Amino acid sequence: MGLLNCTSGELLLRLYLTFLIWGADGQGTETVKLVSGNEEINLGQHQGTWAPLMQTKENLTEINGIKSSFLFRTFDPEGVVFYGDTLNGADWFVLALKDGTPEMQIGKADILVSMHGGPKINDGQWHLMEISNDGDFVRLHVDSQKEVIVGLRSKITESVMQGQIRLALGGILVSPEKLLIPFQPAMDGCIRQGNWLNLSILWETQQLGERRPCHDNIQPGSYFSGAGLATFNTTDLPAYQTAESGITINIHGDSTRLNGTILSLTTPGQDVPVITLTVDSNMKKITLATLEKESVTESVHFTRLSLTLRKNTLLVTTDDTKLNADVPDYLSSWREGMMLSLGGLQKDGPPGSSNQYLKGCLEKIQVQGEDLDLDRALYKDVSISSHSCPA
Numbered sequence: 001m002g003l004l005n006c007t008s009g010e011l012l013l014r015l016y017l018t019f020l021i022w023g024a025d026g027q028g029t030e031t032v033k034l035v036s037g038n039e040e041i042n043l044g045q046h047q048g049t050w051a052p053l054m055q056t057k058e059n060l061t062e063i064n065g066i067k068s069s070f071l072f073r074t075f076d077p078e079g080v081v082f083y084g085d086t087l088n089g090a091d092w093f094v095l096a097l098k099d100g101t102p103e104m105q106i107g108k109a110d111i112l113v114s115m116h117g118g119p120k121i122n123d124g125q126w127h128l129m130e131i132s133n134d135g136d137f138v139r140l141h142v143d144s145q146k147e148v149i150v151g152l153r154s155k156i157t158e159s160v161m162q163g164q165i166r167l168a169l170g171g172i173l174v175s176p177e178k179l180l181i182p183f184q185p186a187m188d189g190c191i192r193q194g195n196w197l198n199l200s201i202l203w204e205t206q207q208l209g210e211r212r213p214c215h216d217n218i219q220p221g222s223y224f225s226g227a228g229l230a231t232f233n234t235t236d237l238p239a240y241q242t243a244e245s246g247i248t249i250n251i252h253g254d255s256t257r258l259n260g261t262i263l264s265l266t267t268p269g270q271d272v273p274v275i276t277l278t279v280d281s282n283m284k285k286i287t288l289a290t291l292e293k294e295s296v297t298e299s300v301h302f303t304r305l306s307l308t309l310r311k312n313t314l315l316v317t318t319d320d321t322k323l324n325a326d327v328p329d330y331l332s333s334w335r336e337g338m339m340l341s342l343g344g345l346q347k348d349g350p351p352g353s354s355n356q357y358l359k360g361c362l363e364k365i366q367v368q369g370e371d372l373d374l375d376r377a378l379y380k381d382v383s384i385s386s387h388s389c390p391a
């Protein structure tokens, strides 16, 4: 009877969810797409979870190559790129980026090793990455330079030539607790011309919807496509030193190419944001709304904008305009935990007002002088590119 009580919409949704779960187990193929490993792949198009964007597996007996190579481009300093394992994850390997430089971590039997080295490669240029595994050594070459070599031998380890090898991009297949050095997994980067152990098998991806392209030209920044926002708990952000200096948020971007909500702040228990800053590229205006009033400046064009929150005052300055408002003591709220949203309102506003998600590139977002990494947000919509804008 329960089934008959639900609407057909609900039933469809349930069936769809069931398919999704099957898909995740790899038992159903309804939402699993197959893609070639040498296609262009944008790793930035999935949520910042540890699950890979795509993965494949092959019997070890079929492996005739020891080398994987690919071109890689990113402005992102941190995230997972490539993963491989055997024995169902008992032996594993991860290539990640940390502080912009490559980091390899390997788990084999009871050994964990980590090697970090080479130049910073998060410069927005394509780099040739080559990883090979011969005997006791794993070698990483970047642009044909020997960069990182890990040697590893244990009495317990023995070479396994049966079972399967699994490969993954943009995530890992073992528990992140196994990592020797933890890191943030989300990677806004692109891969092309991949050759994975000389295999020609297809990769599985659970990516739904449109595949995100890798733009020919990119520039540093966070790109908002007008479909979602990123939210931080202010307790995870830098605190203020003195009430006089307060909190300063700096934003760089070309206002003529920005439209929508730049940021909003919500205090706990409040449905309506207490501060909202929006820009309208058509009308060339900036609007600063607090609970008490709305201030608008017209015919503005800015490249830099800064918002300063002091005890009871709020100041927004751009290249040549100023807006200010008297506000309650939000500095204490900042310390206790407000929600700072970039690119929209955390909750939809009152009925009738739609969430005007930001469209455009914020070239830099800084809180108290520190760059804000959207990959570290509490929540980030999948439509946002954390570290790159089309140029």
Ligand SMILES: *[C@@H]1O[C@H](CO)[C@@H](O)[C@H](O)[C@H]1NC(C)=O
Pocket: 059, 062
């Ligand atoms: C992999 O090996 C299993 C048995 O070990 C076999 O059933 C399967 O067909 C093999 N798959 C491929 C692609 O060779």
Ligand SMILES: *[C@@H]1O[C@H](CO)[C@@H](O)[C@H](O)[C@H]1NC(C)=O
Pocket: 064, 065, 198, 200
């Ligand atoms: C790669 O695989 C092809 C067959 O798929 C084989 O002809 C070729 O020799 C292999 N190359 C290497 C370097 O193993």
Ligand SMILES: *[C@@H]1O[C@H](CO)[C@@H](O)[C@H](O)[C@H]1NC(C)=O
Pocket: 259, 260, 280, 281, 282, 356
């Ligand atoms: C800019 O945003 C406003 C709402 O804030 C909307 O009415 C307008 O259509 C948008 N313009 C463009 C070019 O997207």
Ligand SMILES: *[C@@H]1O[C@H](CO)[C@@H](O)[C@H](O)[C@H]1NC(C)=O
Pocket: 233, 234, 235, 336, 337, 338
């Ligand atoms: C923000 O962080 C503080 C301190 O960790 C916590 O008490 C509060 O519940 C968090 N707020 C939300 C909405 O997660």
Ligand SMILES: [Ca+2]
Pocket: 076, 077, 078, 079, 184, 185, 186, 187, 188, 375
């Ligand atoms: Ca990242």
